[in-house]
Amino acid sequence: MVKAVSFTLLSLATAISAVAALDPVGQFKRLGACPTLGCVFPPDNAEFLAGAHFDVRVEIHAENDAKPNTDYSLTIEKLKGTHKDNKNGPKAVDFSKWSKVKPNAQESWDFTYNKDAAAYWKFMDGDKNASTNVHVASTAWRHVQINEPGTYKVVLKYNNGKKTEAIWTVNPVQKRKAKNVILFIGDGMTTAMITAARLISKPHTSGKYTKHMHMDQFPVLGHIMTHSLDSLITDSANSASAYNTGHKSSAGALGVYPDSSINPFDDPKQELIAELLRRRSKKNGGAGGVGIVTTAEVQDATPAAVYAHTRNRDEKATIVDQMIHGANPVVADVILGGGGKYFHSKTGGKSLNGTDYYAAYSKERGYKVVNDRDALLNYKGKDPLLGVFHSTHMDVWMDRNVYKQNLKKNPTDPTGNGQSALNQPNLDEMVLKGLEVLDKRHRKEGWFMMAEAASVDKMMHPLDYDRALADLLELDNTIGKTKEWLKRNKLDKDTLILVTADHAHSFDVYGSVDTQYFNSFSDSEEEEKKNSVGTYENSGWPSYVDANGDGFPDNWDVRYTLAAGTAGFPSHREDFQININGTRVPAVISTTSHHHYEVYETNPVSDPHGINKGATMSAHEQVGVHSLQDVPIFASGPGANLFAGIQDNTEIFHKIAEVLGLGN
Template identity: 85%
Template sequence: MVKVVSFALISIAAAISTVAALDPVGQFKRLGACPTLGCVFPPDRAEFIAGAHFDVRVEVHAENDAKPNTNYSLTIQKVSKHAKALDFSKWSKVKPNAQESWDFTYNKDAAAYWKTMEGDKNAATPVHVASTAWRKVQIKEPGTYKVILKYNNGKTTEAIWTVNPVTKRKAKNVILFIGDGMTTAMITAARLISQPHISGKYQKHLNMDKFPVLGHIMTHSLDSLITDSANSASAYNTGHKSSAGALGVYPDSSKTPFDDPRQELIAELLRRRSKKNGGAGGVGIVTTAEVQDATPAAVYAHTRDRDQKSTIVDQMIHGANPVVADVILGGGGKYFHSKIGGKSLNGTDYYAAYSKERGYKVVNDRTQLLKYKGKDPLLGIFHSTNMDVWLDRNVYKNNLLLSASDPTGATEKPALDQPNLDEMVVKGLEVLDKRHRKEGWFMMAEAASVDKMMHPLDYDRALADLLELDKSIGKTKEWLKKNKLDKDTLILVTADHAHSFDVYGSVDTQYFNSFSDDSEGELEKKNSIGTYENSGWPSYVDANGDGFPDEWKVRYTLAAGTAAFPSHREDFQISINGTRVPAVYQSSSHHHYKVYEANPKDDPHGINKPGTMSVNEQVGVHSLQDVPIFASGPGSHLFAGIQDNTEIFHKIAEVLGLGEQA
């Protein structure tokens, strides 16, 4: 018996190894996860939870003047000793869509890309495509499967798919906190400016410091080193990697952003969970960004283009098997109406549509939010775009007057009554508990502007929003304990990707500001940066114990920066008049694409920092490093150690008992 089992395992391993092909090198590609002229989506090494719905697409490509051979086939077989390859349509019992064809172009390398950017219409390579799609496929039997596309008279593309079994449910509820762009270095810096310390030892810690389980997450995209928020958040919600800008799909090469092969989301699985596993559960979405922005939209949307925000609003209530979340709180009001500044789909009043068609209670300011005590689903939209950051909502309130941010579009007035993240989270929990205490629920809560402020190098605003996230975590734990849900709820705190931020010392800004702005003065200004033994403690103090520094304009600040930034000026001091704009468009450039240079109005008395990226980048970009994940509650042990971002979905699905097994 042992020999038979060993032989079977060896056979499976051999079958898998024959398929394996390392990711192709280079910066440009014809289509993500498709290194050959034959494409299979989901691609090699995709993982599924048993019973989850997903779409399949194959594409056959031909470049330049060649035409694709439309005579191709797709087979599937379970990797075992006696399994046979079967026609995919017959095996899946899903009728494919009619064969499609289209054309697209791509740049083979950097030389072709920049020639295209300069207007050379012949630099890009044309591609002709033949394609077939199968929609809403299910595999209910766990195991390993080999999928083979045969095309172009004998060529093959093979993929191994793994279907994971459904396990016993471990928790009733899951809260996924996301500090967008948050890294260990940022958490360290936030702790430094907010927590008291004596003899180099912290006397208090952040709320996330107290979690019993710590792990790290690898964040690579399907086809690139560096991820964006869309496909990284999509990995958390589907268990599949994707490409930049994609939500809940594998990007294909067709023109439309809404026909790409989909994967079923946690929220969709939770909504159709079987009665055997506890029945359909609740879904909550809380963010300080637009509710159509990448991270919140990854909970409920399917598109390869994260910028299709008007349609994303529609997908929540009108999409195929729409999520229709119980709680939706954040910004993005302009996509709900067609009034002043409105950009809603076809001019639709989505506030009315959500209310009349799906029974939502609609609130548009903090006062209305906190007064709501009902059980109806709750839609709270508090800003026309992204909500203002914590520092401007709570400290530099005059900055709120700088924009017409009324979420209803009824006036050109600013939104002055915006809730904080902890208030939105707790109110969301109240509604979810009233609607789904028996069945359980999933909430995603995002501190979006950790990322949105790191991009323009506004580190103070980013760290303040990280501290707001930490306060929200503390308030959440208090609420769960008070309502006797703490032992039934898994809490996760993580990021979707990283920024290359770090602290390398401290700065005496009084000494920094005492010198002139000429070249000799700039040299002396750099001497205000203390490193190693001269990296003394900064001046931030939290005397009132609210978790935030009492003063943000202090003498001794952090010497901080990132590895990826545009040309800019830096004075290491808070921008009290609003978010930084580090670089501006160079109108005198002879290039066909935009070129950015240091903004002379931003930190005008700072030191010059030449950019480290291509000149068409206006702000800093994401970085490679792993991000931390903190876990507490039932199933938290699953999240210890190093893991891929797709594993987060599978572990949440395991904890909630999602999926459907044969």
């Protein structure tokens, strides 16, 4: 019996390896996950949940003067596991016949791409002939389902005998383990950032902490690999999409595999956790609730990944419309964050077709709309709740709570009245109010909430480390208050809590800085200024103290700070001190560059007395960039053990789906 099983697995592995191909090397590509002239989406090595809906698209490419051959076919067969079974079992059959889905009419279009760095930068500098032309013939199948678990081989035959083959794995539906799931995302958060946040906020004696962060106390810890479909480094859109769909994607994409068409909304879609939860079978508890909380715009990449489908994360006006008007829209029970300018057409407004979406959400879907902290906290009803508190991204914790004068600089009110948004809630207030509403609306069926501390990432980009760490601490405090709320409301044993990041930044701490000594030297004495950085035995403890026990340093403008930095940054100056007057702007557009594209140079106003740090990447980049690091995931509650160890970001979807009993 054991030998038979081993033979089956070995045969299946052999069959799969014969099809699978390594990702092509190089920085530029014609189309993500399409190394040949024949493309299949979903691509090779895709993984599905049994019963989940998805779209399929094939593309045939021809470059320059060639034309694509429109005579192509797509077949599918289920692999049985042994050579004997494959020989006598079902043969490959036409995909349309097998799926019982009629394909859309064949389409055609053209696009261009750059083959390598030389072509790309020539194109950026105005040479339109540097790009390669591609002509496309394509067919799409919409709303496909595979209900039977197993391994499938899909074959595209084109150009008189050429083949593109893909192996698809379909996972079975599992018995439900929890009623509720909260997915906390510290956007861009890494282990090094958590370590630094702990250092500046928790007391320690003889090198040992006497108090720990809330996420430190979770019983299960794992790590997540964050590569995108076609690149080493991911962005928030496709990384958050991996959590919500179980599929890889490309930069900027939400809930789709990016195709090469012009339309950013016709790309092949994958069903989202929230969509699956809305149509969950009665035997598994019925349709559940959905909550979205963020300190970014509610249309920003990470929150939009919960409910939107588009190749372009910047289509924010349409993303607002998708929530209530899309095909089978999610219509979340709770939506809280920023992004007011996409809800109205008043001063500064950018809503789709000038629509008043505050009114549309209220009249068409019954939302209670609130636009400031007082209105949020005073809401006691059970109608779906839309809270938008800023015209763009909400201000960071540091400016909302410490340097409040920075809130008065711009007309940021979410309603377009030209005033400043001076009364914004904190993350914990939004999360707890969101939980109240979800509990009132879906205590019996259960719910899923995604809550994001967005500006950990948004402050790491401009190298404003203090503001980034403050938002990380806000996330940790919110986690603690959430656990207390769940216990108080007798939901703690029914709720899985996950804390993770969607991607990394290359931040780390390498010592401490005596800023008093640093500031004692003139701007030209950079070598002496660098002597203020203490490493190894001289990396003494920083001056931050949390005497009132609120989880944050009582004073951010201290003498001894952290010597910290990232690996990928633009030219800038560094003085290792808090930016009291607002978010750091490390680099500005050069006025002397001869290039047709924007080139950035050191901002002469930001940190004027700091040391000079030359860029480690293209001068076309204005701020720091994401990095390759695995990100941590903390888990507590029913099903937490599933998240231990090293895992791909797509596995998070499948594990959440298992915990919530999603699928057929």
